[in-house]
Amino acid sequence: MSNQLAGSLSPYLLQHAHNPVDWHPWGAAALAKARTEQKPIFLSIGYSACHWCHVMERESFENPTVAGVLNAHFVSIKVDREERPDLDDLYMDAVQTLTGRGGWPMSVWLTPELEPFYAGTYFPPESRGGMPGFVPLLTRIAEVWREDRAGVVGQARALAAELQRQAAVEPGDGLPDAPVVDAALQQLRQGFDARWGGFGPAPKFPQQLAVELILARGSVEDRAMALRTLDAMWEGGMYDHLGGGFARYSVDGQWLVPHFEKMLYDNAQLACAYLTAFQATGEPRYAQVAGETLDYLLRDLRDPSGGFHSSEDADSEGEEGKFYVFTPAEVREALGEVDGARFCTAFGITEQGNFEHGRSVVHRFSCPPRARLAEEDDRALREQLRLWRDRRVRPGKDDKVLAAWNGLALSAMARGYQVLGDPRYLDAAQACAGFLRRELWRDGRLLRVWRQGQAHTPGFLEDSAAVVDGLVDLYEAGFDPAWLSWAEALAEGLLARFEDSAEGGFFSTEADQADLIFRQKPGFDNAVPGGNTLAARALLRLSRHLQREEFRLAAEGALRCFGPWMQRAPRAFLGLLGVLDLALREPVEVAISGDPGSPAVRALLAEVHCRHLPGRVLSVSEDQLLPLREDRAASEEGPFAFVCRGRTCARPVTSPVELAALLA
Template sequence: MPNRLSESLSPYLLQHAHNPVDWFPWGEEALARARGEQKPIFLSIGYSACHWCHVMERESFENPAVAEVLNANFVSIKVDREERPDLDDLYMDAVQTLTGRGGWPMSVWLTPELEPFYGGTYFPPESRGGMPGFIPLLTRIAEAWREDRPGVLTQARSLAGELQRQAAVEAGAHRPGDEVIEAALAQLRQGFDARWGGFGPAPKFPQHMAVELILARGTAADQAMALRTLDAMWEGGMYDHLGGGFARYSVDGQWLVPHFEKMLYDNAQLAACYLSAFQATGEARYGQVARETLDYLLRDLRDPSGGFHSSEDADSEGEEGKFYAFTPAEVREALGPEDGARFCAAYGITEAGTFEHGRSVVHRFSRAKTDDLPEDEDRALREGLRLWRDRRVRPGKDDKILASWNGLALSALARGFQVLGDPRYLEAAQACAAFLRRELWREGRLLRVWRQGRAHTPGFLEDGAAVVEGLVDLYEAGFDPAWLRWAEALAEELLARFQDPAEGGFFSTEEGQADLIFRQKPGFDNAVPSGNTLAARAFLRLSRHLQREDFRLAAEGVFRCFGPWLARAPRAFLGLLGALDLALREALEVAVSGDPASDSVQALLAEVHRRHLPGRVISASSDQLLPLHEDRGFPEGTALAFVCRGQTCAVPVTTPLELATLLR
């Protein structure tokens, strides 16, 4: 018999709808039950593509013995972390404070007043390998609640107070300068793995914010670190050489075996990162990786509505990586004996295997140079094996659409059109923006989640900020001013709902949210830039297009607010340091007057788009209605490019060669 989760929209919650656990979704019914019965809350937080979440479900949440203990002693609540990042952030901080580490599935025990008192991540049903068993743990917690409730409540109040103290941000007096960026670069040099690329030991995550910062501000030696990392990620097994796109991370230090889930946010940001590398170096392989990653988004994650789904699972048929790994016999079956053997040599498919059950992860770094395939043949064989692979049972997909992650995809696609010139990317970006406005913009407010025609959950800071920046990128790709105007309306909503006018920066949630014990002001950059990083970038870039001083000051407030933290732990704020770099460097504005669709304007725009120019602002218009085009007319049949650095503007030019001279 299904439980209450069967009425949910979240694919993650629906995965647990037939558990014998008496699950509640997070909401007033569950919270009122806990208060009324004075039972502790067992809060389980995870996400659809999480491998160990699936393991804990099979072992524990489908186990009648576990369900009996949970149902008798706790109000059990299941939360999709992707729908409620505010709850995930708050209680992850609690778990990390209690245990020194975090991750998913996250298991937290709360008082009816929502204060945490115990937590962890994955628990096996019975004790093993030094991990406490879930059933004995539940029994001990229930006993403590019955027999020493005052002690538990005291511990909970103390932990809640400590979390609030840790979350407090003491604003600085001034915006920090170049010294914090240099300190971060020094830390990245220290942590660089010269052999395999990347920064730090296994498991290795794709640190796109580190690479972007290095490409913008690093020395020639630093740039070599960034490019080595991009090459290693592409050559290894974390990159899907058949279908494009990247897995979440590598479990080893050499990027060979991935944790196979594929997330929209990773792939959007990595596509943009490889586009930057392509602009900075002109090396075709970076453009190819960006193109194949964007094509993966269009082929496998795009919803018919125009938005993009959240993720694909690591597991298929109950087994991690089964969809992605191969034996030599399977490759020969797909491609034929001769081509199959050549592909195996080029992509590391061996009889011994590099993964479980004698299968191999497709990768490039262990091949001999003599095994390289000609480019056309390489592409044809990869495509042939991809089509054969598509006959397998695909991993599960989380098909909900999130505003913030779609904002990142919007940026990546718009930039993909700018750099690669493929009109499919502009069309997809326009359709994505139209979807967000049609389905998630309600009465002047942005919602976060959409699935199967239904939208819900008020948007958080990260949602509005990511969409604003995506709209700026979309404007700079297609030059429809309607997108700038919507970005302006969204930005004004962010100021009204989330800004801290006294101390600077932004809270992640609105004031007065009853189901949070306090508001957080997110600053640390993780797999996704923090809400404040996204806001600083969005407000700074939009301020330069619209010449809005209040938007510029909002971005400055973020830098001032987190200035002391940037000085103490610069490597924890690589995305925010990238935004700070935009604020510190002399602004470069390129305004092209003329019909954006004309050949003459397109030739000038191409000269800008092919260059790596961090922080540049580009606009094109045939009228003088936007601030960057005021008093900048043009003779009929001619396009004029106006280039300004800081407060100094050059004489307008008409040819790509003249524009190239100014940009150099």
């Protein structure tokens, strides 16, 4: 028997469609039911790849006793946090305020007016390990609602007011200056794990924003921190050495045992971080990791329509990590006795194991130097074992396509083509942009979610901003001005719908959204950069291509708005500080006159793409479509390259050697 989630598109909601709980999707009908019946709302927020969400479903939401209490006393609503990040952000703040911590599954109790009064994360059905049991907790909340509703409502109103106070942003007077970036670098130095890399203790999350900021602005010593972190993540088990791509985080300080779910947003950003490291160092291993990560996205997360799916689960066959771990016997079965033994030594697969049930997480760092495989053997055996692994039951996949995360993937594919030169990545970037415009761009507005041919949910700030940023990267890869034109239209809509023109910065939602108790202005950078980071970066970069002053001023308005917060807690704003660094430095502008597909132009572009030039602006055109290209046409002598820093331009050059000298 199904509940109200049976008609949903979200894979996460569909996972709960046959629970005995009378679940409702978030929407007008469910909210009206709570108001009409004057019942509190039990709001459960999670996502498809969440391991503990699956655990709570099995233990509680499939439990008839739990369902009976929920159905009798509450209006139960399920939300996919990836479809509604605004609800997730708002009520996660409530969870953290009430409990001091957060996570998923998120469990929040609301009044019919949507104000939270109690919250937590995972609850077992009965009390254990110091955690309150879900059944007695539900019973007690229902009792208090019945006997002291006025007190509960008053508490909820006070909490909602406190959340709004905490979310308020007092804008700064001017643009922050360079010392705030230096303060963030100092905090990263203090938190750096010199042995294992990363910034802080376990659990360790990928720190792509930290790596990008360090490589752009840090000293030689700082750069060593970033590179050690990239190396340690690649050498550990968080990287999928067979299939490419990274898991969500490492549960230990060595990057050995991952939480096995694989997210599109992590892998898109990490591919970019490794591409940046390759540009900065020339070390082939960074190009290898970036390429294998992009190949993972193409092989395992790409929809036939051109977009990219959201994630792969941690679990398969009811066990976390089962798809990814091995015993020596399994490796020998796949590779043969001799090669299997060599592989086990090189990748840390032992009889005792390093994970559950005597299995091993594949990793590199425990390999003795003498046992390392030659490059050709390494690649061939990893691929052979991957193909053998693919016969296993794969983890579940969340195949919905999200605009913001696809904007990140669009950037990754476009930059992958620029740096690695593989035309597959340009083809994928163009197909992704075409998909977004065809399927999610409706009547001048961007939608957020697409699945199985259906699009829904008005886009949020992060959606428009990430897609604009990705389109700038796509233009700088293929130089089709149509992508900049669409980016301009998206940016104009972003300003009209999300900008706080009075105090600067951007709200995450449009002004007319009726199902929120207040609008938030997201500043902090998390696993996905904050909406203001994405918007400021995209608008600043686009302004330098199109000479649109209002775009630059809006970007700087966001930096001014969060200036005081950045000064108080710089490490919480690493992405926004990266945008500040771009705003403060004089951009390197490279304009090439000629046919983007000609060998001579490609040779000039190779000199640009092989270098780490933070904030550089790149254009190629045969005509005068772009303001940056004004009065810079090709001649019969061949393509010219113009290099400008700030308001100073060097004489035009025609050869890669001359261009290299200007960029060095």
